[in-house]
Amino acid sequence: MDYIVSARKYRPSTFVSVVGQQNITTTLKNAIIGSQLAHAYLFCGPRGVGKTTCARIFAKTINCSNITDEHEACNECESCISFNENRSYNIHELDGASNNSVEDIRSLIDKVRVPPQIGTYSVYIIDEVHMLSQAAFNAFLKTLEEPPKHAIFILATTEKHKILPTILSRCQIYDFNRITIEDAVGHLKYVAKSESAEIEEEGLTVIAQKADGAMRDALSIFDQIIAFSGKSVSYQQVIDNLNVLDYDFYFRLIDACLQENTSDVLLLFDEILKRGFDAHHFISGLNSHIRDVLVCKDPATIQLLDVGTKTKERYGEQANKCDVNFLMDALEIVNACDLQYRVAKNKRLHVEFSLLKVARILTEKK
Numbered sequence: 001m002d003y004i005v006s007a008r009k010y011r012p013s014t015f016v017s018v019v020g021q022q023n024i025t026t027t028l029k030n031a032i033i034g035s036q037l038a039h040a041y042l043f044c045g046p047r048g049v050g051k052t053t054c055a056r057i058f059a060k061t062i063n064c065s066n067i068t069d070e071h072e073a074c075n076e077c078e079s080c081i082s083f084n085e086n087r088s089y090n091i092h093e094l095d096g097a098s099n100n101s102v103e104d105i106r107s108l109i110d111k112v113r114v115p116p117q118i119g120t121y122s123v124y125i126i127d128e129v130h131m132l133s134q135a136a137f138n139a140f141l142k143t144l145e146e147p148p149k150h151a152i153f154i155l156a157t158t159e160k161h162k163i164l165p166t167i168l169s170r171c172q173i174y175d176f177n178r179i180t181i182e183d184a185v186g187h188l189k190y191v192a193k194s195e196s197a198e199i200e201e202e203g204l205t206v207i208a209q210k211a212d213g214a215m216r217d218a219l220s221i222f223d224q225i226i227a228f229s230g231k232s233v234s235y236q237q238v239i240d241n242l243n244v245l246d247y248d249f250y251f252r253l254i255d256a257c258l259q260e261n262t263s264d265v266l267l268l269f270d271e272i273l274k275r276g277f278d279a280h281h282f283i284s285g286l287n288s289h290i291r292d293v294l295v296c297k298d299p300a301t302i303q304l305l306d307v308g309t310k311t312k313e314r315y316g317e318q319a320n321k322c323d324v325n326f327l328m329d330a331l332e333i334v335n336a337c338d339l340q341y342r343v344a345k346n347k348r349l350h351v352e353f354s355l356l357k358v359a360r361i362l363t364e365k366k
């Protein structure tokens with residue numbers, strides 16, 4: 001079976017193909033151009049944003065014997081070929097979670113003394129480095145401070161606060177960003193095109209939102225959707241598969257509140273519960289929805305919306321119907337409902353009462 005998941009198949013192999021980390025890739029390229037390589041780097045940030053990928057690309061590029069005019073690895077020299085075929089003796093990857101003892105670090109220190117057979121540098125990539133024990137960190141300190149000239153360490157972690165200050169002070173620290181919705185959607189479009197799949201932009205936006213800033217998660221969800229729906233995917237299929245509450249419910253609810261139609265408000269909430277959605281999840285989503293409508297009241301802040309083009313237009317239309325005071329009062333009521341939800345004895349009644357209060361805002365103002 002030759003199937004490869006998208007997160008591996010479309011893993012970036014050059015600096016330019018890394019998604020959403022241009023400031024870091026530019027800095028690393030400039031360090032290579034100016035021959036200003038540090039002996040230790042610390043890459044930190046959320047999961048799935050490209051820390052280990054950037055470490056591999058950097059390690060591959062500094063050992064390339066024929067770097068291109070764009071300052072990328074050539075993929076033709078012996079060092080690049082051996083790296084691409086997973087047989088490079090220059091680049092060593094260590095999992096800090098399963099190799100976290102003093103003995104593991106001492107074994108690594110013994111290997112560091114051996115110069116590379118091909119290329120200039122021996123690069124040691126230690127993933128999840130925060131998992132090393134206190135004793136292992138201490139054993140590592142001297143080598144990290146004064147390694148041999150041919151050795152470069154790249155440490156990667158999702159939990160920078162767990163790393164000893166003495167380790168941090170010996171490294172150049174790079175903080176990776178969460179991937180923005182826009183960057184994630186752009187990359188998903190490229191992957192969909194490469195896979196000859198058609199998926200609506202609104203659906204890609206939902207996938208990117210669900211991934212919460214992790215490109216790897218977005219690609220995993222993308223694979224799941226393709227497996228569920230085939231090569232042609234609609235927005236409705238995406239939200240059905242991911243069990244996401246459709247924007248349409250929120251738009252209809254606010255419209256009903258503007259018309260002071262309390263019956264429709266209660267029936268809509270009942271329909272949401274019957275579809276299996278959690279009431280607290282719904283209230284949290286309504287909070288975000290009212291905030292997004294409020295953002296659309298000013299053309300200058302519409303860019304703050306992380307939604308597709310069609311949905312953005314719909315937000316604009318609803319913003320035109322709503323008075324700012326109505327939105328502020330609604331936001332205050334729904335936010336209070338969210339905060340008090342956990343202590344409410346009758347949670348359904350708690351939410352329903354809050355929704356009825358929102359539906360009566362305009363009446364109370366008269």
